[in-house]
Amino acid sequence: MRRAHSGSLGAALLLALLLWLVLYPLALVLVEGLRGPEGWTLAHVREFVSRPTELRALWGSLWISLASVALAALIGIPLALLLARYDLPGGRVLGGLVALPAVLPPLVGVVAFLFLYGETGFIPLLLMWLFGLEEPPWRLQGPGAILLVHAYSMYVYFYLLVRAALVSLDASQLEAAASLGAGRWRSFRTVVIPHLRPALAGAALLTFMTALGSFSAPYVFGGGFRVMPTQIVATRLNGEDQLAMVQTASLAAMALLALLLFRSDPREAVGGGGRKGAGPTRIAIRRPLARLLAGVAGWGLATLLLLPHLTLVLVSFVPVGTWTTEPLPPAYTLENYATLVLDPVRLRPLLNSLWLATVATVAAVAVALAGALLRARRATGARRAIEGLLALPWAVPGTVFAIALATVFSVREPLAGRFVLVGTLWILPIAYLVRNLPITSRAISAGVRALDPSLDEAAASLGAGRRRALLRVTLPLLRPALLAGASLAFVTAFGDFVTSIMLYTYDTRPISLEILSSLRQADVGVAAAYGVVLMLVSGAVFALGSGGQGRGGTPG
């Protein structure tokens, strides 16, 4: 086609950009780990293998991730079955509420947990007060605490994917099974379970990868217990850069191995097979007692799951130092929020996070859109490479990317594509951009795939040039997908902690790091207020993004 020329030029530029920002840093980490002052060496690898702490951290990462999958499944699947199959009182609101942790930054969850279950948290205080204890009944630390946070925040993957699969189940399949004499249990086993399999595999993989890369919970609650991401940061702080590279490579290898072993794409799971016919209607629970019990169970579980965030809101209204031993705070104030806005030092991180996330979002949307459009035009052979590179960061833990980018952009070698960006304003937006590419491009390319290609041809045959067709037809139709992609990118960047902690400078410190330093200074109320702002902005942006969905599709 005549468009091929400019198409392949665009594809080549995009490919070069992705190779530079995605593949090159990862490759460099691998190479640097094998380099010493005098050429190639295996010294760092030997050191890594010989230290028991390293292997313990690697093992810790593995079993924590597997246990997280099991626990998340244990909460998420029953919840999805309950809410998708049964008509509970207030079921719609409930369904939205329990999906909430999906949009909240991990660090907010961790801090909220701290306020609820930590040594000076709400529940231990309540128990001490009730039973007259001298000591808090438990210490929120070690692997148990990490798993608790993981289970609590990652059940959402199982819940969302399984619920989507259940909703996409063709009701006539169940009716067919029933008319063929299958009882309720048999149709569940022979129709529902096989239908859920891709969703379950997708959720398991998603949970495993998230748990493997999880940094906030091990960092705050780990204590002496190390997993690979926290181990890497500690090694960096010790100045053992080369060893950190080997650790990073080992973590990346574990992630890629997991991906290969599961070999299932969560994107496929969400679709759940081409949907025809109507979804199954929810089963109404008729007996009043059963209905009451189910309602109590559903709402009780939701309250339990949302309690940490409610606590966070509560703490944000407590004046500094007034809440010590009482079960409920003795005084309330708006001062914490006022400080956030009025104190320029406190306001700075908020503004930083806003502009960093905005820049990263705009860039991510632009790259993802270019990638999706180029792919849709089947213009070049570079298509598969672009697709792979856009998806790759998903499989790589955030710590790995932070180290990789820190490596590339800490020396000035323009010919090797390396510049000194570490310590400048630009390293964080770049890191956010790279981390956001998979999630953004997934949302946008789904939108592009749903476009009828003949719309583009119709515009052309009506005399509209490429620019006009793009502005008048393609972009307006993609608006919901662009909004969704942008909101996901923004929410992720706005709450980022794992890459920020390795790449921030004082001038670019984002909210997450300010939360941490407020906590260290026992400035609990301000930390909570930051957390609430993070929560509110994330929630609002996410709602904005998903509100666009459904409007302006293509005609039947």
Add this chain to the structure above:
Amino acid sequence: MTPFLAVEGLTKRFDRVVAAENVTLSLTRGEMLALLGPSGSGKTTVLRLLAGFETPDAGRIQVEGEDVTTVEPVHRRFGMVFQHYALFPHLDVGRNVGFGLESLGMKGPELAERVARALALVDLTGLERRRIDQLSGGQQQRVALARALAPEPRVLLLDEPLSNLDPTLRERTRGEIRELIRRVGITTVLVTHEQDEAFDLGDRVAVLRSGKLEQVGTPDELYAAPVNPFVGGFVGRSSIVPVTVLGPTSWGTRIAVEGVEWEIERPAGHPVVLPGPALLLVRPEALRLGDDPQAIAGRVTTRRFTGPSSYFTVVTAGGATIEVVAPPAAVQPGERVGILPSRRAAGGLHLFPADAV
């Protein structure tokens, strides 16, 4: 007379598949040509080559003597109605219809006037502000037609224009489209896999198979003188019977079929089939049921009732399946019957060489 639209040797391959091979067509101004073929025959590829969405590997497309083979669709000024209409869902009816006019730089009252005129043409006056998803399927199709016609293109292209409509609506819409195109007088190429549609809409019909043009002609010509069993079978109902050609006679050919001898007419211009094995294509109306020494013996298996007459499927003693039209009560399924050429068989019996397909 020089053709208005001339297509010469058009060839297009996708990887290894030849979608169009050496297709040559010519249309006079205002003519309507139907491209007819089964799915995968390359008819849509030919249409997309005409529209400019695909570039041919070889061949030329000319409009009024101007070579447009490599002219981009944007500048080609060919109007297209897509199979699923491809209306812009985010624009209302008026903006859809005005889209091509705006490309020409038209705006303000002139634009509104032209949009109104195009909508009046398809009997949708006053629906400018209607949203696309508020229209019925038939209305969407008319909007698509109005949108394609509004910028006054040189050629109109229709891709399976009726396939998206309810069967009950199809026949009426077919008539409306034919009327409209006649009134506008625009040179039109349409693609269809329905023989009825092709016959009803096309001044001429071009039958395609595997990217090759098999035959072009008026519906009457195609029916009366198919060039091979494929065209004969695709155009109208027919059965194929293996026969042996015995030799020419004074007004036709003598053949042996399942132990009896028939003498059949040879249409003018048809090639002589040499003595030996051959294929006989028979139309149901060219045969009759009867008890006669000259009849082939067989047994009726099914009857398809169509009102005034019925189609009887007969399996002969030799194993051939032949369809015969006769009065509904002529015989019952299961009965033994004889088949022989009806007295007015001319044009309904066609001989082809045994290797013809």
